[in-house]
Amino acid sequence: MSQISKNIELIKQRITQAATEAKRDLEQIHLLAVSKTKPVEAIEEAYQAGIINVGENYLQEALQKQSQLTALPLIWHFIGPIQSNKTKDITENFTWVHTVDRLKIAERLSHQRPNHLPELQICIQVNISNESTKSGCKPDEILALVSAIEALPNIKLRGLMAIPEPTEDTSLQREVFAKLRQLKDTINERLSLSLDTLSMGMSHDLESAIIEGATWVRIGSAIFGERNYKV
Numbered sequence: 001m002s003q004i005s006k007n008i009e010l011i012k013q014r015i016t017q018a019a020t021e022a023k024r025d026l027e028q029i030h031l032l033a034v035s036k037t038k039p040v041e042a043i044e045e046a047y048q049a050g051i052i053n054v055g056e057n058y059l060q061e062a063l064q065k066q067s068q069l070t071a072l073p074l075i076w077h078f079i080g081p082i083q084s085n086k087t088k089d090i091t092e093n094f095t096w097v098h099t100v101d102r103l104k105i106a107e108r109l110s111h112q113r114p115n116h117l118p119e120l121q122i123c124i125q126v127n128i129s130n131e132s133t134k135s136g137c138k139p140d141e142i143l144a145l146v147s148a149i150e151a152l153p154n155i156k157l158r159g160l161m162a163i164p165e166p167t168e169d170t171s172l173q174r175e176v177f178a179k180l181r182q183l184k185d186t187i188n189e190r191l192s193l194s195l196d197t198l199s200m201g202m203s204h205d206l207e208s209a210i211i212e213g214a215t216w217v218r219i220g221s222a223i224f225g226e227r228n229y230k231v
């Protein structure tokens with residue numbers, strides 16, 4: 001068994017254990033394998049081990065890999081920062097985008113989505129724990145952004161995503177993930193929506209995220225090994 005398949009088994013065990021602890025239905029928790037900086041051979045191995053959903057942060061790198069992996073029925077998720085001149089390639093080549101953080105980007109993804117494709121599935125990235133980073137919508141601006149995005153064709157708003165400040169303190173991890181869950185509940189209540197997605201939890205904090213309601217955990221290094229350069 002390859003190291004990558006062993007790692008995937010371990011991750012699945014961690015997910016199952018956290019779901020059991022949280023008394024949550026395993027079917028509501030999806031595994032996104034984050035392959036940034038890793039070669040296509042690693043993605044092929046992950047596919048052999050049952051991975052279908054793949055997350056990439058950098059457009060050029062992702063397009064390159066996609067062109068080499070057309071034989072596999074992978075579902076591609078864009079999870080990196082989005083510049084507006086990249087929206088066309090993103091909306092033409094991905095099924096999910098987790099990192100929409102402003103209306104202009106959502107409008108472009110909507111407008112540029114090809115007619116032959118189903119609605120692009122999107123999450124709004126929320127700046128939930130760190131006031132100093134720029135990426136992510138501010139929590140107090142989220143209702144306005146959600147309302148505006150809901151009116152757009154060709155894209156389907158599914159929920160919220162966050163990348164909290166890394167911490168080893170599990171109670172702090174849970175506190176931040178709980179905030180994202182509460183924000184989704186508030187949106188659903190105030191705007192009568194049924195957003196069903198929370199994209200939160202990475203290699204070091206997936207248990208806390210699952211306990212607080214994650215529906216996508218985004219796992220990179222715990223599947224593919226440490227990355228060679230910092231991203």
Ligand SMILES: *Cc1c(COP(=O)(O)O)cnc(C)c1O
Pocket residue numbers: 034036057079080163202203204218219220221222
């Ligand atoms: C790199 C990355 C991940 C995976 O992080 P690991 O700690 O390696 O599991 C998840 N989400 C986003 C947005 C990332 O950029």
